[in-house]
Amino acid sequence: MSDPVLVVLLRSEKCQHCDDLLKIWPHMIQSLLTIYPQLRFPIKTVDTIQFQYPPIYVKNNTINVNLFPKDLSQYIIWYPLIMLIPGESWDECNKKLGPYNPTTLKNVQIMNGQYKNGVVTAEYKWNTHHINDFVLWFKDALSKIKTKQVYLFLTSR
Numbered sequence: 001m002s003d004p005v006l007v008v009l010l011r012s013e014k015c016q017h018c019d020d021l022l023k024i025w026p027h028m029i030q031s032l033l034t035i036y037p038q039l040r041f042p043i044k045t046v047d048t049i050q051f052q053y054p055p056i057y058v059k060n061n062t063i064n065v066n067l068f069p070k071d072l073s074q075y076i077i078w079y080p081l082i083m084l085i086p087g088e089s090w091d092e093c094n095k096k097l098g099p100y101n102p103t104t105l106k107n108v109q110i111m112n113g114q115y116k117n118g119v120v121t122a123e124y125k126w127n128t129h130h131i132n133d134f135v136l137w138f139k140d141a142l143s144k145i146k147t148k149q150v151y152l153f154l155t156s157r
Contacts, residue, residue, distance in 0.1 A: 004038035069093030109141035
């Protein structure tokens, strides 16, 4: 299953905004699942086993590259950081995990941000704690992801 998109939440251990977002995260995800039931999530880890929709913990501004794509590290700019990643790109980066993985994530959509020429910049537009804004961002981001599965989904609605 390589085509459906993943929603990825990067969160820091000592981030009050992250803690606040995690309280409403299940409700936000449920809203997305009504729109896009094929939505995928990162694997659960020892730190996230209690979450139905697990975030990825960032410790000391570092992602565990033995569990997640090394390329995620370049997106660590602020917390919490929410991204939509094409499944095909995610799966390709997960084929060889570890510090020497040269594979890069492609077509990543960042809530309140943009990735351009190797740099993530903030573009505050959406309130990350309002479900309506989250859903609007998701629809906008989904329309920018060019995969067969997403295209078929969007054209069937």
